[in-house]
Amino acid sequence: MVTWGKRRSVRQETPRLRPRVSPTDLARVDFTELVPDPVPFLGQAAYIQLEFFESLAKAVATAPTLPAKEGLSAAAGVALRKHHALIAELRLLGVEPDDVMAPFAPATDRFRQASAGADWYELLLGIHVTSGMLDGYFSRLSSGLPSELGARVRSILHEGGSAIVLETELRSAIEAQPGLADRLALWGRSLVGDTLLIARSALRASDSADRWGAQVEPVFTELIADHTRRMDALGLTA
């Protein structure tokens, strides 16, 4: 899904979890060097928003109070607007969104189930952490898209309003329930690995997999720094 840009100086490697070559042999890659293929980029980003919508709708349905239900319904609306706006971009490119999204469905569905948590609070933190990281990730990646499309995608993904709702609900729950902070801190940490795998899969579409192999840690370092800030804001140790 992502090909390297003009500045690339990347060794051709087959994908693997641990590179066989020593790290110093590998090029370091940051966001400005990534050039995603628009169609799968939009398809994966759109399907991920649909999954956030489903998680938020579940949070609406199981909300313990009407104000929480109300706030989360607005957040669900934001995810749905992002989904439909990304779908509209796919249609502008002349492709059928369902066909483009379908390959991403199984892994994204599993990801949603894995980040749903054991109760409503874990569900909320799961959405907050994973949508925070992935919206930031796709937004940064979009700088490698053709410039007008990239600007539209950033504007779509930057629609706010969800994070504040999730943060408000989580904060008041953490204050009210002793012990919840420790449990949620653990849960938040456990979400990072799966989220980075989804982010990584966005860099490794089948047709460009053989060009994969650079050190993308610099890319992920920014995501993890954002994650830490997000957890700090809730008073949770990341």
Add this chain to the structure above:
Amino acid sequence: MVTWGKRRSVRQETPRLRPRVSPTDLARVDFTELVPDPVPFLGQAAYIQLEFFESLAKAVATAPTLPAKEGLSAAAGVALRKHHALIAELRLLGVEPDDVMAPFAPATDRFRQASAGADWYELLLGIHVTSGMLDGYFSRLSSGLPSELGARVRSILHEGGSAIVLETELRSAIEAQPGLADRLALWGRSLVGDTLLIARSALRASDSADRWGAQVEPVFTELIADHTRRMDALGLTA
């Protein structure tokens, strides 16, 4: 929630299921005579849309195909927009939407559960039948609101797009699965009673209960005629 308009010639009755007076003693009431109190009207209508949203989100989450998921997500967006637009009208009236909606939550939640059905197809028909009847009902009732508010409410409730998605999915399922039509016809009939009870509750807010007692069958006759047309369009006997 609803008071009678200027044209009323209604006997004052305490609410009961069967009037003790003979039917001919009762005034016949149609939609043009109903004057709903705006705040509870908007609160109940808004909460009902939130429940339709929840049902549609459940239909999204359990959709058997990606195109179905995609279409239903758009329908869920429509219900959510109606909900938020009605909430915005409550805020314009200077009231807190959660406070206004809260009294309607228990009965509406039960109604949603009762119309959820045994599988995805019954869930879809449940949404199609109940939202068709209740959107039509609240839209007609809104003609008794102050005229500008009434026009805005009708415009909110008239946003289309959901019914066609539900109809398309139901029709292709009915064609593909022998026996489904009979089961859905039965299910559709069983939904009418509960839906009319919700409609009736919109006419009977606590503060106007003692003005209740007219024959409102003409009001409900229109709803049932709409229901029959909706079932006919699916090839189902109403």
